[in-house]
Every structure is written in C-alpha cells, then in structure tokens.
Amino acid sequence: MVHQSKQFILVCVFLILSFLSVSADEISTRNILVLHSFHKGHIWNDSISKGIDQIVARKNKPGITTSLYYEYMDTERFHGSKHILSLYDFLRKKYSGSRFDVIIATDDSAFRFLMDYQKKIFPDTPVVFCGVNYFEEFEMFGHELFTGVVEVIDIRDTVETALRLHPETSKILVVVDRTDTSIATIKTFIQTFKSFKNPGMFHFINAQSDVELQETLESLSHGTIVLFVNFTVDRNEKKISMREGLERITKNCSVPIYSFWDNYLGNGILGGKMASGSAHGRKAAEISLRILSGDPISSIPVFKESLNQHMFDYKQMQRFKIKREDLPPGSQLINVPFSFYDTYKKLVWTITASIAGLSLIIIALVLNTFKRKRVEKSLKYYTNQLKLLHKIDQAILAETFSHKITWEILEYLRNLNASHWASVVLFDFGKKTGTLDAVDSNSKNRAQEGIAYPIDEFSPDELHKGKQIILNCKDFPENSFLSDTLSRHGVNCFTCIPLISNKKLIGALNLSGNMQPSSNLKIVDIIKEVAVSLAVAIQSVRFQRAGKRYQKELERLSAKVFEMQESTCRKISFELHDEIGQSLTAATMNLAAIENLIKPGVNERARGLVTDTRNIVNHLSDQTHDLSLNLWPPMLRDFGLGPTLRWYLERISEKVDIDLVFDGSDFPERPAEEIETALYRLSQEALNNVLKHANANRVDFSITRKKNGWIFFMVEDNGMGFDVETTLSDEKMNDRLGILGMRERISILGGKLNIWSAIEKGTRISADIPWQEKN
Amino acid sequence: MKTIKVLVAEDHTIVRKGLCALLYPESDIKVVGEAENGRQAIEMVEELNPDVILLDISMPELNGMDATRQLKKKYPDLKILILSMHSSKEYILETLRAGASGYLIKRSAPTDLIKAIHLAYNGDSFLSPSVSKKVIDNLNQQQAEKNTEPRGLNLLSGREREVLQLIAEGQTNQKIADQLFISAKTVEAHRTHIQKKLQITGTAELTKYAIRKGLIELGE
Numbered sequence: 001m002v003h004q005s006k007q008f009i010l011v012c013v014f015l016i017l018s019f020l021s022v023s024a025d026e027i028s029t030r031n032i033l034v035l036h037s038f039h040k041g042h043i044w045n046d047s048i049s050k051g052i053d054q055i056v057a058r059k060n061k062p063g064i065t066t067s068l069y070y071e072y073m074d075t076e077r078f079h080g081s082k083h084i085l086s087l088y089d090f091l092r093k094k095y096s097g098s099r100f101d102v103i104i105a106t107d108d109s110a111f112r113f114l115m116d117y118q119k120k121i122f123p124d125t126p127v128v129f130c131g132v133n134y135f136e137e138f139e140m141f142g143h144e145l146f147t148g149v150v151e152v153i154d155i156r157d158t159v160e161t162a163l164r165l166h167p168e169t170s171k172i173l174v175v176v177d178r179t180d181t182s183i184a185t186i187k188t189f190i191q192t193f194k195s196f197k198n199p200g201m202f203h204f205i206n207a208q209s210d211v212e213l214q215e216t217l218e219s220l221s222h223g224t225i226v227l228f229v230n231f232t233v234d235r236n237e238k239k240i241s242m243r244e245g246l247e248r249i250t251k252n253c254s255v256p257i258y259s260f261w262d263n264y265l266g267n268g269i270l271g272g273k274m275a276s277g278s279a280h281g282r283k284a285a286e287i288s289l290r291i292l293s294g295d296p297i298s299s300i301p302v303f304k305e306s307l308n309q310h311m312f313d314y315k316q317m318q319r320f321k322i323k324r325e326d327l328p329p330g331s332q333l334i335n336v337p338f339s340f341y342d343t344y345k346k347l348v349w350t351i352t353a354s355i356a357g358l359s360l361i362i363i364a365l366v367l368n369t370f371k372r373k374r375v376e377k378s379l380k381y382y383t384n385q386l387k388l389l390h391k392i393d394q395a396i397l398a399e400t401f402s403h404k405i406t407w408e409i410l411e412y413l414r415n416l417n418a419s420h421w422a423s424v425v426l427f428d429f430g431k432k433t434g435t436l437d438a439v440d441s442n443s444k445n446r447a448q449e450g451i452a453y454p455i456d457e458f459s460p461d462e463l464h465k466g467k468q469i470i471l472n473c474k475d476f477p478e479n480s481f482l483s484d485t486l487s488r489h490g491v492n493c494f495t496c497i498p499l500i501s502n503k504k505l506i507g508a509l510n511l512s513g514n515m516q517p518s519s520n521l522k523i524v525d526i527i528k529e530v531a532v533s534l535a536v537a538i539q540s541v542r543f544q545r546a547g548k549r550y551q552k553e554l555e556r557l558s559a560k561v562f563e564m565q566e567s568t569c570r571k572i573s574f575e576l577h578d579e580i581g582q583s584l585t586a587a588t589m590n591l592a593a594i595e596n597l598i599k600p601g602v603n604e605r606a607r608g609l610v611t612d613t614r615n616i617v618n619h620l621s622d623q624t625h626d627l628s629l630n631l632w633p634p635m636l637r638d639f640g641l642g643p644t645l646r647w648y649l650e651r652i653s654e655k656v657d658i659d660l661v662f663d664g665s666d667f668p669e670r671p672a673e674e675i676e677t678a679l680y681r682l683s684q685e686a687l688n689n690v691l692k693h694a695n696a697n698r699v700d701f702s703i704t705r706k707k708n709g710w711i712f713f714m715v716e717d718n719g720m721g722f723d724v725e726t727t728l729s730d731e732k733m734n735d736r737l738g739i740l741g742m743r744e745r746i747s748i749l750g751g752k753l754n755i756w757s758a759i760e761k762g763t764r765i766s767a768d769i770p771w772q773e774k775n
Numbered sequence: 776m777k778t779i780k781v782l783v784a785e786d787h788t789i790v791r792k793g794l795c796a797l798l799y800p801e802s803d804i805k806v807v808g809e810a811e812n813g814r815q816a817i818e819m820v821e822e823l824n825p826d827v828i829l830l831d832i833s834m835p836e837l838n839g840m841d842a843t844r845q846l847k848k849k850y851p852d853l854k855i856l857i858l859s860m861h862s863s864k865e866y867i868l869e870t871l872r873a874g875a876s877g878y879l880i881k882r883s884a885p886t887d888l889i890k891a892i893h894l895a896y897n898g899d900s901f902l903s904p905s906v907s908k909k910v911i912d913n914l915n916q917q918q919a920e921k922n923t924e925p926r927g928l929n930l931l932s933g934r935e936r937e938v939l940q941l942i943a944e945g946q947t948n949q950k951i952a953d954q955l956f957i958s959a960k961t962v963e964a965h966r967t968h969i970q971k972k973l974q975i976t977g978t979a980e981l982t983k984y985a986i987r988k989g990l991i992e993l994g995e
Contacts, residue, residue, distance in 0.1 A: 578833075581860055582787035585881045589793030592885025596800060618882055625860055634833065635865060638840075643865045665927030666988060702987040704928070712989030764986075 029065045030292050032056070033100040033122075037109035037131075039074040043242065043263035044277045048106045048131060051281020059289050066292070069100070075109040076232065077239070084113060092121045102288040105129040105148070106280070108180050115143060126291050130284035131277065133184035140302070147297050149283045152306040153185050153260045154273035155192045155227075161273065161310065162225050162258050165322050169201070171224040175213070175231055175249060176206045182230045185260070202227075209234050210248050218252040226257040228269060243267070256320050262311055266334055270320060271312030279307040378522065381416075385526045388412055392533045399544050401537045403438055409534055410440035413527055419512040421489040423448070424499070425481075426507035426538065427455055434458045434481070437507070437538075441489050448488060453481040463498035464505050468528075470495050471510075497531045501539035509534065559748045566677055569631045576628035584621040588614050641676040642667060645683055645701060656691060663702040671711060672772035678745045679703070679713050679767070685738040686715040686765050693737075694719025694763060705771070710751075714766040721757045728755065742767075779896045780807045782825035784816035784842070785858065786834045790881070794829060794858075797888055804892060813837025817845060820853065827895050829888075830875075832859040832866060840870055847874035854895035858884065864909045867902075871910075877901035928988050930972045936990070938965040942978060943985030 034052060036045040049070065056066050073087060103118070103125055105111045111129040118127055129148030140146060163169055174189070176182040186204070193199040205216060213234075217226065231245035240248070242263075250257060250268025259269045262276040287300055310331040317324070317333075324333075341348055388409060395401035410422040421441040425434045433452040439445070457480055462469045472493050476482035485491050491512040499507040509531045591614040598607045636644045642664035649660040670676065683701060690699050696719030703713045727733045734740050739755065742765070746753045751769030781804055785791040791809055798804050807823045810816035814836045820828060828846070832839035843855050856877045857870045867878050876895040879887055880903045891901035902910060928936060934955075941951040948966070952959040970976050975984060985991050 577860060578787065582790050585860070585884075586787065586789035586793040588882060589790070589797055589885055593793070593796040593799075595885075596797075614885075621882055634861075635863060638838075639865050639869075647863050647865060661925065663925030663987060665925050666929060700987065702925070704988045706989040710989075714987055716987075 028063075029067055030101045031067050031069065031099075032102045032104060032288055032292075033069045033071060034104045034106065035110045035114065036070065036072045037105075037107035037111075038076045039072050040070075042076065044131065044261065045072070045106060047263055047277025048281035048284070051276075051278035051283075052104060052285040053281075054278070055282050055285035055289065059285075066289075073109055073113060076242070087113070088117050088121065092117075095121060100125050102291050103127045104284045104288055106284070107131045108134050108184075111148075115139070115146070118143075118145070126297050128284050128287045128291070130280040131275075133181055135302070135304075137302075145297055147287060147300045147302055149280055149287070149303045149307070151275055151280065152304065152308065153188050153275065154306055154308045155185070155188055155260070156195055157308075157310075158258055158260060158272040158274075159196070159227070161271075161328055162227075162256070165326060166225055166256060166320070168223055169225050172202050172227055173217075173220065173224060174202055174204045174227040174229060176204055176229045177231050177233045177245075178206065179230050179232055182206070185229045209236060210238070210240060210245070214248050214251065217249055218254075220253060220255045222255070224255045226253060226255055227272075228257050228259040228264065256316065260308070262309075265311055265313055268316070269313060270316040270322075271310065271331075273306075273308045274311045275306075275308045276311075279309075283307060381522060381526065384412065385529065388530060389533050392530075392537050396537050396540045399541075401541050405537075406438040406534070407440050409530060410438060413509070413511060413530060414440060416523055416526060417511050417513060419494075421485070421491045421494070421510075421512040423485075423510045424507060424534070424538075425453075425458055425510060426499075427458070427460055427505065428452075429455070429460075432456075434460075434507070436481075443489070445488055448484060451484070453484075457481045458496060458508055460505060460508075463496060463508055466498055466500060468495055468497045468524075497527060499531055499535035499538065501535040506535055506539060555748065558744050562745060562748065566632075573628045573632040573634075576624050576631070577634070581621060581624045581628060584617050584624060587617045588621065591617060636676055636680055637673070640670040641679055641703065644676075644680060648680070648683070649687075649701070652687065658691075658696065659698040660687075661698065661700050663700065663704075666704040667711075670774050672774055675711065675749055675769055675772055678749055678769075679711075681745060682713070682742050682765070682767060683715060685742055689737050690715075690717045690719060690763070693722075696720075696762065706768075709771050711769045711771055712766065713769070714764060716762060716764040718762045721759045721761050721763050723759065724755060724757050727757075778803055778805045779827055779892060780805055780823070780825040781892060782806075782808045782810065782816065782819055782823060782828045784810040784813065784819075784828060784834065784839075785831040786811050787831075790831075794884065794888070797885055798892075801889055804889070813839065813842035816842055817849075820846060820850060825853070827854045827856060827892050829856050829858055829892075832857050832861065832870065840866075840873060843870055843873040843875050854898075856891055856895050856901070862903075862905055862909065864913050867906050867909055868913065878906050879903050880905060926973045928990075931969060935965050935969050935972075938962060939969050939981060939985055940990045942966065943982040943991050945982075 032052075034049065036042070036048070038045045040046070052068065056068060060066060071091065075083070100122060103114065103122055105114045105127055106129070108131075111132045114122075114127050114129075118125065124145070126145045127143075127148070129146065131151050132148065133151050133153070135150045159172065162172075176186060189202070193202075196202075205213065208216065210231075213231065220226070226249070228246070228249060230242075231249060232240055232242055234240060246264055246267045246269075253268070256270040257268060258272040259265075260272055260274055262274040265271065265274065283303060287303075290300060291297060310328045312322075312327060312331055312333055314333045314336040317327075327333075336342070391405065392401070392409070395405050406424055410424065414420065414422045421439075423439040424437045426437045427434050431452075432455045434455045434457065435452040436448045436450065439448050459469055459471070470493065471482070476486075485494075489512070494510050494512045497509040497511070498505055499509055509527070511527070591610050595607060595610045595614065598610065600607070633644055633648070635647055642662070645662050645664070649662055653660050687699060690696050694717045696717035699715065699717045701713075701715050703711065706712050727737075728739065739753075743753045746767045746769060749769050749772070751767055754766045754768070755763070756766075757763040781798065783791055783794050783798075783806055785794060788811075791811075795806050795809070798806055807825050808819045810819050812834045813830075816828065816830065816834075817837070819825075830839045830842055834842075837845075839857055839859070843857065846853055846855060851874075854876045855874065856879060857875045858879050858881050859866055859870075860881050862880055870878055876898075877891045877900055879891055879901070883903045883905070887901070887903055894901045931939065937955065938951060941954065946954070948959045948962045951962045955962070966981075969981065973981075973984060975981060982991075
C-alpha cells in the first residue's frame with residue numbers, strides 16, 4: 001500500500017513539473033538582432049528590414065514571441081578602422097549582459113564585422129547574413145555558426161533583356177565607383193564577358209566627379225544604354241549618398257538606364273533583373289527561423305542562387321516606348337498608372353459577364369413578357385368570345401335568349417371592331433322586308449329598332465352566298481335604311497355579315513366601318529363565329545315561340561275536347577233521361593191508364609197485351625236510365641264528388657267481388673265542378689284499369705285537402721302492379737290505360753298526375769290539383 | 776168524403792198528363808193545378824192551397840229537393856210526395872230529410888200513386904218498395920260503417936297529426952321525441968291514441984293512411 005501511494009505522488013509531481021515546463025516554454029521569447037551595414041533610412045537596408053519583418057510577423061507562433069532588435073553600422077557615412085573599433089567597443093559593452101538567439105547581418109560591412117568580432121561580442125550566437133556581394137566559400141572555415149544568402153548580380157540576364165528591348169544598341173555604358181559593391185560587380189562582369197558576342201560594347205566609367213559624370217551622361221545619344229552599378233564615391237573620394245548619386249545620373253540622361261537593385265527603381269532607372277532587399281530580408285528571416293526551430297546550422301548551406309526578378313518602371317517604359325508584352329515573362333512593374341481594369345481584371349470580367357448574363361436574362365424575360373402579353377391578349381379575345389358564345393348557348397338552352405343579350409353581343413362586337421354602330425336585321429322574304437331587330441351604338445339610340453325597310457336595301461342576294469359585303473352610304477334614296485342610319489348614327493359605310501341558320505339566310509349583322517378581311521383575321525373570325533351562334537339563337541327563339549304557341553293551342557284544344565266530350569255526355573245523358581226517359585215514363589203511365597180503362601174480364605187479351613207492353617216499356621226506361629247515369633250521373637251536380645263516387649262504387653261492387661272503399665272524411669267542401677268531373681272520370685278510368693288488369697281485391701279511393709290547400713286525390717289497389725318505366729314509355733300501353741287522358745285532364749286544371757306501381761304490391765294513381773272554388 | 780186537392784208539379788208535359796190521367800178516375804182526388812217548375816209550384820201552392828203536392832225531383836228553375844225545403848218551411852201541413860227517376864239513396868234521404876212524406880219512383884207510379892196520396896193525406900208516409908229497401912239498407916249500413924268507414928284526420932289533435940306524419944316519414948319514436956321536444960314515452964302514447972282514433976294498427980297502415988291524407992309527399 002505504502003509503496004503504491006509513493007508511486008502515485010511521484011507521478012503527480014512529474015505531471016505538475018511537466019505542465020510547468022510547458023508553461024515556461026510557452027512564455028519564452030526569442031531575440032533576433034539585425035545588424036545593418038548602413039543607416040536607418042538607407043533604402044536597401046530598410047527594404048531588407050521590411051522583408052525580415054514580413055516573415056517574422058507571418059511565422060510568429062502563438063506563445064512564442066520573436067523580438068527584433070536593430071543596430072546600424074552607418075558605414076556609408078562613417079568608415080575606416082577607427083569607426084569599426086569604436087563600434088566593436090560599443091556593442092561589446094552594450095551586449096555584455098545579454099544574449100541573442102540569432103543575428104542577421106546585412107550587406108558586406110556587417111558580414112565582415114561579425115566575421116571579425118562575433119566570437120567576442122556574441123559568442124555562440126549563430127549569424128545569418130544576406131545582401132553579401134563578396135563571398136568566398138573558404139572564408140567560412142572556422143565560422144561554423146555562419147550561414148546566409150549571397151547576393152547574385154544577374155548581369156547576363158539584364159544585359160540580354162536590355163539588348164532585346166533596344167536592338168539598335170551599340171554601346172553599353174557601365175557606371176561604377178570604387179565601392180565594394182562596384183568591385184564585386186566588375187568581378188562578376190569579367191566572369192560574364194565571355195558569354196557576350198561583342199564584349200567591346202561595354203564601357204566602364206569610374207573615377208569621375210559627379211559633375212563630369214552628369215555631363216557624360218547628358219551627352220549620350222541614341223544607340224547607347226547605361227548600366228548603373230553604384231555611385232556613392234567620386235574621383236575625389238567625395239561621398240555622395242546613394243539617392244543623390246542616382247539623381248545625378250538620371251537627371252538629364254536621354255538614354256535608358258538599367259540596374260541590378262530594386263531600390264534604384266522608380267528614380268529614373270528603366271529596369272533590369274534586380275536584386276531586392278526585401279527578398280534578401282525574407283530569405284534571411286526564413287533561415288533564422290529554421291535555426292530557432294532547432295535545425296542545425298550545418299544543415300543549412302549558404303544560399304547562392306539568384307533571388308532576382310525582372311523589374312521595370314512603367315514610366316520609363318513609356319518614355320522609351322517599350323511594350324509590356326515585350327518584357328520577359330513574370331516581370332514586375334512599378335509606377336503602373338492605376339488601372340481599374342488591370343487591378344480588378346477578374347472582378348471586372350466577372351461583373352461584365354454577370355451584367356451580360358443578367359441582360360440576357362432580362363431580354364429573355366422581356367421577350368417572354370411580350371410573348372405572354374400577346375398570348376394573354378389573344379387568350380382574352382378567345383375567353384371573351386367563348387363567354388359570349390357560352391352565354392348565347394345557355395340562353396338558347398334555358399329559352400331565355402332576349403334582346404338584352406342581342407344588345408350585349410352587338411356591344412361586344414362593336415368594341416372588338418372599334419365600330420360605333422352595330423345592328424341585327426331580320427329578313428322576311430314573304431313581305432320582302434328587313435326589320436331592324438336590335439341596334440347598339442355609342443349613343444345607345446335605339447329609335448331605329450322595329451323599323452322595316454325594303455329587303456333589297458340589304459343586298460340579300462349577295463348575303464345568300466354566305467359572304468360578308470360592304471355597303472357604302474353614298475347614293476341612297478330618302479327614308480331608306482341607309483339615310484336613316486346615316487342621319488341617326490353618322491354611319492357612312494358598314495359591313496354586313498349574313499346570319500345563316502340551317503343553311504337559310506335569316507338576316508344580317510351590320511357593323512359600321514369597313515371591315516377588311518385582311519386587316520384583322522382574328523376579329524373577323526370571331527365576328528363570324530358569333531354571327532353563327534346569333535343566327536342559331538334567333539332561329540331557336542322563333543322555334544320556341546312557335547313551339548309554345550302550338551303547345552298552348554294543343555292545351556286549349558285538348559281542354560276543348562274534354563269539355564265537348566263532357567258536355568256531349570251530359571247532353572246525351574239529359575236527352576236520355578229527360579226526353580226519352582220521361583216519355584217512356586209517360587208511356588207507362590198511359591199504359592197503366594189504358595189498363596185501368598179496360599175492365600177486368602171484358603177483354604183479357606187486350607189487357608194482357610197492355611201489361612206486357614208496360615213491362616217492356618219499363619225495362620226500356622230502366623235501361624235508358626242506366627245508360628244516362630253511366631254517361632253522366634246528375635248526382636255529381638246535385639251532391640258532389642263524394643256521394644257520387646260512393647254511389648258509383650256501390651253500383652260497381654254489385655257487379656264485381658272487390659272491396660271498393662272511399663275515404664272522403666277530410667273533404668267536406670265542394671270544389672269547382674270541373675274538378676269534380678275530372679276526378680270522377682279519373683276514378684272511372686282508374687277503376688276500369690284495375691278491373692281489367694290488376695287482379696286486385698281491394699281498391700281505395702281517397703280525397704283530402706293538403707296543408708297547402710291543394711286537393712289530393714288517390715286511387716290505390718293491391719293488385720299485381722306493373723313496371724312504371726317500361727309501361728309508361730310504351731305509347732300504346734299509355735293509350736290503353738288512358739293515362740294520357742288522365743294526365744291531360746289533371747294538367748288542364750293546373751295539377752299533376754303521379755303514378756306509382758310495384759310488381760306484386762299494387763298501383764297508386766294520385767293527383768294534386770290546386771283548389772278552385774265552386775262557381 | 777172529402778176530396779183531396781192535389782197539385783202536380785212536373786216539367787215534362789207528357790208525364791204530367793200521364794199523372795193526371797192516372798188520377799182522373801179517382802173520385803176523391805182532384806187535381807187542382809199543374810205546375811211546370813219548382814218556382815211555379817210554390818206560387819200555385821200559395822194560390823190553390825192543395826192538400827198534397829206531387830213534386831218532380833228534377834225540374835228547371837227550382838228543383839224538387841229545394842222546393843220541398845222551402846214549402847215545408849212555409850206550409851208545414853202540406854204533404855209532399857216526391858216523384859223521381861232516381862232510386863239512389865242520396866236523393867231519397869235528402870228529400871225525406873227535407874220533410875217529404877213519400878218518395879215514388881216514377882216507373883211505379885201507376886201502381887202506387889193513389890195509395891201514396893191517400894197515405895200522405897192521412898199523415899202517413901209512403902216509399903216505393905225499391906226505395907224502402909234502400910232506406911233500410913242505409914240504416915243497417917250506417918250502423919256497420921260506424922266501425923269500418925275511414926276515419927277523418929279531423930279526429931286527431933294537431934300534435935297527433937304531427938306525430939302521425941313523422942311516423943309515416945319513417946322516423947323512430949326517439950327521433951320524433953327529439954324533434955318535438957317531448958319524451959319517447961309521450962310519442963308512444965300519441966301513437967296509441969292515433970291508432971285507437973283511426974281504428975288502424977301498425978306503422979305500415981299508419982303510413983298508408985298518411986299518404987292517402989296527403990300528409991307526406993309521394994315520389995313519382
């Protein structure tokens with residue numbers, strides 16, 4: 001147990017320690033010293049600083065801070081061993097207590113200084129150099145902590161490019177001075193010469209005073225180019241700042257100047273394959289960071305390849321008329337005037353493409369909209385037309401076609417054809433007239449309606465052929481259709497469309513204006529189609545009217561027939577009863593009187609004959625009476641339907657073995673005689689049918705008054721029944737059963753006959769008749 | 776022996792003459808006048824004051840039945856004998872109700888007329904044999920019909936008619952009760968009452984009755 005807990009504690013302590021060490025690591029700082037050869041503000045040095053800053057800032061990891069410190073040796077302004085020594089003294093004292101992780105040395109002076117003093121001032125501190133022109137591999141011996149970037153001058157590339165851009169060049173002037181940089185460059189030149197075809201074109205100018213140099217350059221003429229290396233010291237050992245030297249050279253020089261360092265660019269130099277301070281700075285910083293991350297220095301060889309790039313000044317290119325496309329691929333440009341297009345080429349193209357795309361879509365949409373509108377318009381045409389035609393059809397079917405609809409049609413066609421007057425004229429070929437049936441105009445003046453004109457004014461012979469014709473109101477007699485229309489509506493020309501129904505010309509549709517068939521085919525078609533419907537409608541109205549007239553006539557006739565039948569029955573009945581019956585009665589009485597006159601026993605034979613005769617006459621009288629009652633029972637007049645029916649049923653039940661029951665318990669009043677007669681006849685007919693066909697053993701007759709006051713009469717039997725549909729659709733059966741007659745009788749009274757029957761159940765005939773008071 | 780004054784009212788001349796011919800041989804019967812229609816008959820009664828009037832039932836202007844009513848009202852002692860071609864009970868009963876003393880079928884006049892006049896004159900009644908049979912039959916029938924004659928809706932109360940209609944429409948007692956806001960028990964009580972009053976039983980019969988009375992509409 002004890003052993004185990006000890007182990008646990010140890011593990012805990014280890015964990016805590018390791019955690020602490022991680023924390024300590026996390027807050028660690030790395031210090032880099034940058035030792036510049038020149039001063040702050042020196043273009044080249046500042047450019048290197050920029051490059052270092054970029055990389056350090058970019059590669060900064062969280063938890064690790066990399067601090068950069070700068071020292072400037074200022075050797076452009078101060079040089080000589082004295083200055084170096086004092087610098088050494090100063091730095092040694094300054095940094096005796098502190099330590100850097102890496103030192104970056106820029107340019108030859110700083111590199112040489114550290115080669116000499118690093119071990120004393122910054123012992124064990126790795127050095128990364130850059131921008132170094134003078135470099136020999138052997139020098140590294142004994143300096144294991146040194147590595148870096150060597151500055152390469154691309155003379156060959158620069159010169160070749162310059163010659164290509166200026167093919168007429170015959171002379172290259174190389175501006176050098178006595179600085180290390182110049183010497184190193186010249187050294188490189190010498191190595192490169194052999195690769196040029198004509199090394200004689202190179203001329204080196206050095207050791208001139210600034211004024212002399214300026215003059216030399218001013219005097220240069222076409223065919224020469226300048227290759228600027230350095231000019232910071234003149235013949236008289238006079239120091240000139242880099243910027244100043246450059247200015248002197250470029251000020252009045254009329255020929256292109258090339259160089260090798262990007263910090264010269266923008267000050268009159270055309271371009272060249274240039275070394276850039278920032279590129280060196282970046283490379284040096286990368287190497288430093290590798291060292292900081294633990295890569296052994298021995299694994300990082302000195303970088304001797306070119307970091308240079310073709311760079312040009314756009315301003316100078318314009319000056320010397322050099323085209324962008326002539327530059328080597330991948331060339332960088334400065335002073336390019338801001339061109340929105342160039343800067344945002346992709347964006348511009350994207351936007352342009354988008355706009356073009358959108359425009360296409362908009363155009364497509366607009367076209368689509370136009371198309372749709374056109375379709376909608378024609379759809380509207382057809383919809384309106386269909387609506388109108390439908391309305392006409394509906395009106396025909398519902399038999400409600402009227403002038404109002406005709407006016408509506410005319411108004412629609414007027415609007416369609418932009419006419420201000422339209423009419424329908426109907427022809428009467430018998431009377432040879434054309435009557436204006438309907439007129440519609442802007443003024444809604446319908447005064448002309450109903451006026452008949454001679455038919456010839458409408459050219460019916462032309463219309464007969466089914467073609468539309470155009471009438472001009474030019475020469476017309478007084479009081480003619482044309483003169484009336486002209487005066488009332490100001491119409492001077494109109495189109496007549498024939499109204500043809502069933503291949504028969506019945507009239508014409510007239511629309512003001514000259515409707516040319518070619519002008520708008522669609523409208524013409526619509527108008528013609530409407531005309532066809534209109535003709536059918538007008539004709540159907542005529543037929544309907546005629547039909548109604550016939551129907552009324554028929555009703556009147558059938559009522560008349562029933563009336564005549566009834567009155568004939570009654571007349572014959574009266575005749576039989578009053579004339580023949582009474583005469584026979586009188587005869588029996590007379591015979592009785594005669595009988596009385598013959599004394600018994602005197603003439604028995606005569607008496608017997610008289611008695612016989614009286615019996616014969618009596619029998620005859622009975623038969624006459626029966627006949628009369630059968631034709632029409634006077635009881636119907638004297639006592640009404642209930643008693644008559646009861647009597648009638650009793651009479652029948654004496655002859656047949658069927659229960660005949662009448663229920664009139666809810667019918668105390670007497671209606672009009674016509675109703676009583678009709679129902680009596682209905683009962684006779686119905687009972688007749690039952691006796692003939694039904695094989696029933698009970699028939700119920702009932703009459704009552706319903707809540708709505710109507711009379712409800714019913715005859716129902718319990719016989720064999722029949723199939724209503726098949727029987728009633730058979731005209732012969734209908735006739736045989738007298739159903740047509742029954743229906744007619746009831747319908748004359750404004751009532752309705754209902755027939756219900758079911759096989760094996762029976763038949764029910766009922767009538768609903770509106771009440772009519774007895775007159 | 777007193778002579779019986781008789782007025783003959785008959786529109787058919789030949790019949791009238793025939794009647795007169797029949798009466799002529801009778802010594803105690805005297806035809807005091809002849810009328811051609813009902814109105815004339817009434818006027819002549821006023822004028823001639825007959826004991827017995829022979830009245831044809833169907834005459835123009837005023838028929839026999841109506842004339843009987845008027846005459847009986849004015850001259851209660853006047854004996855009226857109806858002459859008719861009709862042997863149906865409606866005519867017979869109607870005239871007897873109006874106060875006629877007898878009803879003769881014209882055809883049997885030669886045999887019965889004299890007897891009838893005498894009977895009427897003495898305050899008795901006379902009916903032709905065929906007529907008397909009808910009257911007796913009718914009495915019997917009336918007795919029988921009291922039980923079998925269809926009963927009218929007027930026997931039912933308003934509520935009972937409603938219930939009957941709903942039954943005929945095929946509704947259950949509970950549904951009827953819900954509609955009329957009464958209990959199902961009450962509906963059953965109504966049903967019992969209706970059946971008793973109408974002398975019919977069963978829903979089928981009640982439905983038939985309701986149809987006959989037009990309480991429910993019939994489909995074609």
